[in-house]
Amino acid sequence: MIARRTAVTNDLLADDGYVQKADSIGDPLQKINAVVDFAALAQAVEEIAPRPEQPKGGRPPYPTEVMVRVLVVKRLHGLSDEQTEFQLLDRRSFRRFCGLEHSRNIPDRTTIWNFENRIGVEGVTALFNELDRQIRAHGLEARAGQIVDATLVPAPKQHFTRVEKEVLEQDAMPAGWKPAKRRQKDVDASWTKKHGKSYHGYKCTVSVDRKHKFIRTWVADTASVHDSQHLEAALDEWNTSAEIYADKGYVGGEREERLREQGYRPKIQRKAKPGKALSACQERRNRRIAKVRARVEHVFAAIHQWGGKQIRTIGQARATFAAGMMVVVYNMRRLAFLGA
Missing domain, CATH: 3.30.420 (Nucleotidyltransferase; domain 5)
Known part of the structure; x- marks a missing residue:
């Protein structure tokens, strides 16, 4: 029992060490996370396509901010919906960026597809406009x-x-x-x-x-x-x-x-x-x-x-x-x- 606990502790320490090493090298997703207000992006999308109400007994839909982050991961790495689901399961850096590091559930391909259909062109235009507002707020005017x-x-x-x-x-x-x-x-x-x-x-x-x-x-x-x-x-x-x-x-x-x-x-x-x-x-x-x-x-x-x-x-x-x-x-x- 003691040996098993020691092994688990060592695995956790090693995992944390890998994360710290990746951060020291430079995680591109964390660099984006440091300069972009994703909560504001999610709010802009919500105004265009409100989050649907969930029937009683069903699993609540993922927060809009989480799904916006998932779309960023998908496009940033040129992934399909199926590949995005797999990479979220496989890569801790992706889960951390999307706020899913400690979640027991990961958005599947159908969830990603449905979210894109929900927000549509108006939703992505809202994302662009809000991000442009943030860029100008940083003093980067054209x-x-x-x-x-x-x-x-x-x-x-x-x-x-x-x-x-x-x-x-x-x-x-x-x-x-x-x-x-x-x-x-x-x-x-x-x-x-x-x-x-x-x-x-x-x-x-x-x-x-x-x-x-x-x-x-x-x-x-x-x-x-x-x-x-x-x-x-x-x-x-x-x-x-x-x-x-x-x-x-x-x-x-x-x-x-x-x-x-x-x-x-x-x-x-x-x-x-x-x-x-x-x-x-x-x-x-x-x-x-x-x-x-x-x-x-x-x-x-x-x-x-x-x-x-x-x-x-x-x-x-x-x-x-x-x-x-x-x-x-x-x-x-x-x-x-x-x-x-």
């Missing part, structure tokens, strides 16, 4: 201009016959399809080409503030929509500088004139016309803009590095939700990096 650009968000590829495509374009269900099959088919995602390579999925247009590299606004759409269609919608009206930086995909005389009338100073790279090369002055201007505009590529590279772009959902609504969480988690990581 005051040096903004950079607008779009990134492709790959989605699982769909395969349709020519006849099926024609039927789907008419908003009908192809013959022989059962409702269960239709639910597994993403008819919202589309194809586009970039640098001669085909991509399937969605697109997320963002406005990044030049100084701090936070994403200040975002707009999600299907991949085939041209980047330029969302420039005005993605502008951050709170940026105190009038400068807007963008690549040649956003060029347009009428657009630039309209932006100037609104008080902006567009810094959009020039695009050569067929048979007419850019002048030396235009080339120099493009290079000056490129040096600033490159900062948005740093943002996309950071998201790509931790697998944040990949989505496993079906349909525009869920893709928009996933894109929103991608933006929220990026801003959390950025805030932790700056150590506000």
Whole structure:
């Protein structure tokens, strides 16, 4: 009996030692936890999608703050609902971050799925807005201009016959399809080409503030929509500088004139016309803009590095939700990096 107690004590001491060692190395989740007010995030979600009442005798639903933290873990590590459940069971650092370290129950895949459906796009927008408020409260205001650009968000590829495509374009269900099959088919995602390579999925247009590299606004759409269609919608009206930086995909005389009338100073790279090369002055201007505009590529590279772009959902609504969480988690990581 004494030997067993000694062994248990040693295991507990070893476990605590592992936690202290991990903290000394630097747990990214704890860095986020130190700068983000998750209680306020949960309150913002509650105002949009209140926590449902539990029938008598049933297990009470997990607190909204716990579930928001679970979504952060999921997106931060590019996990599916099933993998998120497993990792919560397997990794103490995940449970500690989510407030589940001493809990006997862990949210399963269905609970995670239901929570996402409960809060929807309005919920993730509330998370983004509240986090943006916290970022500004830290004194990280957008005051040096903004950079607008779009990134492709790959989605699982769909395969349709020519006849099926024609039927789907008419908003009908192809013959022989059962409702269960239709639910597994993403008819919202589309194809586009970039640098001669085909991509399937969605697109997320963002406005990044030049100084701090936070994403200040975002707009999600299907991949085939041209980047330029969302420039005005993605502008951050709170940026105190009038400068807007963008690549040649956003060029347009009428657009630039309209932006100037609104008080902006567009810094959009020039695009050569067929048979007419850019002048030396235009080339120099493009290079000056490129040096600033490159900062948005740093943002996309950071998201790509931790697998944040990949989505496993079906349909525009869920893709928009996933894109929103991608933006929220990026801003959390950025805030932790700056150590506000």
